[in-house]
Amino acid sequence: MSETIMPYLTLGAILFCIGLYGALTKRNAVLVLLSIELMLNAVNLNLVAFSKLGVLPSVKGQLFSLFNIAVAAAEVAVGIAILIALFRHKGTVNADEMNMLKK
Amino acid sequence: MLDNLAAFFSNGANIVFFVFALFAIGGAIFMISFTKVVHMVVSAAVTFLSLAGLYVLLNAEFLAAAQVLIYAGAITILMIFGIMMTRHQDEDKPSVGRSHQVLALIGVLCLFGILFYAVQHAMFPPAEATAAEDNTLEIGKRIFHDHVIPFELISLLLTVAFVGAVAIAKREEE
Numbered sequence: 031m032s033e034t035i036m037p038y039l040t041l042g043a044i045l046f047c048i049g050l051y052g053a054l055t056k057r058n059a060v061l062v063l064l065s066i067e068l069m070l071n072a073v074n075l076n077l078v079a080f081s082k083l084g085v086l087p088s089v090k091g092q093l094f095s096l097f098n099i100a101v102a103a104a105e106v107a108v109g110i111a112i113l114i115a116l117f118r119h120k121g122t123v124n125a126d127e128m129n130m131l132k133k
Numbered sequence: 134m135l136d137n138l139a140a141f142f143s144n145g146a147n148i149v150f151f152v153f154a155l156f157a158i159g160g161a162i163f164m165i166s167f168t169k170v171v172h173m174v175v176s177a178a179v180t181f182l183s184l185a186g187l188y189v190l191l192n193a194e195f196l197a198a199a200q201v202l203i204y205a206g207a208i209t210i211l212m213i214f215g216i217m218m219t220r221h222q223d224e225d226k227p228s229v230g231r232s233h234q235v236l237a238l239i240g241v242l243c244l245f246g247i248l249f250y251a252v253q254h255a256m257f258p259p260a261e262a263t264a265a266e267d268n269t270l271e272i273g274k275r276i277f278h279d280h281v282i283p284f285e286l287i288s289l290l291l292t293v294a295f296v297g298a299v300a301i302a303k304r305e306e307e
Contacts, residue, residue, distance in 0.1 A: 035257055036252060037150060037154070038191075039252040040249065041154050041158070041187075043248040043249060043252060044158055045158070045180070046248075047241045047242075047244060047245040048158075048161040048165060049161070050244065051237055051238065054241070060170065060212055060215050060216055060219070061173060063215075064164065064174065064212055065164075068164070071180070071181065071184055071204070075187065075188075078191050078193050079191060081191075082193070083191075083257075085257060089272055089275055092193050092196050092268075093275055093276065095193075095196055096199060096272070097287055099199060099200070100290070100291060101287070101290070102208070103203055103207065103208065104290055104291050104294035106208050106211055107294055107295055107298040108294050108297060108298050108301070110211055110215040110302075111297070111298035111299070111301040112301055113215055114215065114218055114219065114301075115301050117218070117219045118304070
């Protein structure tokens with residue numbers, strides 16, 4: 031019996047849900063960014079699993095994951111820069127105190 | 134049931150998958166439940182590393198190396214820098230109310246139920262086994278023959294993003 035794709039898809043779903051929970055409930059914005067990274071990693075795992083065990087196995091899934099990783103790196107760099115600038119201005123990185131646009 | 138389990142664990146690749154999946158989920162759960170922020174980042178690094186192991190299991194060696202270099206190396210270190218430069222003694226107190234947490238948990242569990250149901254009921258015809266070739270060579274050929282324009286665009290995106298990050302984080306002149 032060859033290996034199936036179900037375990038990988040289930041693991042991806044579990045990691046995505048944990049990341050989503052973290053992104054919804056964490057207060058520190060650095061941790062929200064980290065949870066989003068976890069969700070992106072779950073997506074990458076699905077893409078790589080389909081590139082080997084999918085209906086049409088091809089290396090294209092791995093290419094998608096590579097581009098995904100590059101976009102995630104850019105996102106983290108800009109996010110951390112925004113957080114540092116915000117900390118310099120307001121002295122906080124808590125997501126619930128970022129309400130300057132409210133009034 | 135027990136026979137299935139025995140058959141599952143008689144295969145070496147399945148055991149490796151089980152161990153890596155356990156580490157990935159454990160790292161993610163600990164990332165959610167630790168109270169010190171630095172500990173959370175370290176356990177996220179465990180998750181990223183075990184995902185790299187899973188990529189090796191899926192014959193994606195180049196991607197595993199990239200995962201270790203970029204995620205476990207660069208992104209984790211960048212997160213730790215971000216924490217050190219802001220406020221690192223802080224413990225992450227859940228200021229969001231109990232009801233908020235419970236609502237988020239219910240929503241996430243519903244999403245997981247839907248995903249799990251869809252995954253279990255999807256029919257994937259078994260893939261024909263492809264011969265293992267040189268993974269890195271194949272990716273290089275694909276990138277530089279078929280996908281040159283996306284590759285150049287992603288390099289442009291990275292350059293612009295990093296220049297923008299430097300410009301945002303730079304101390305402003307008085």
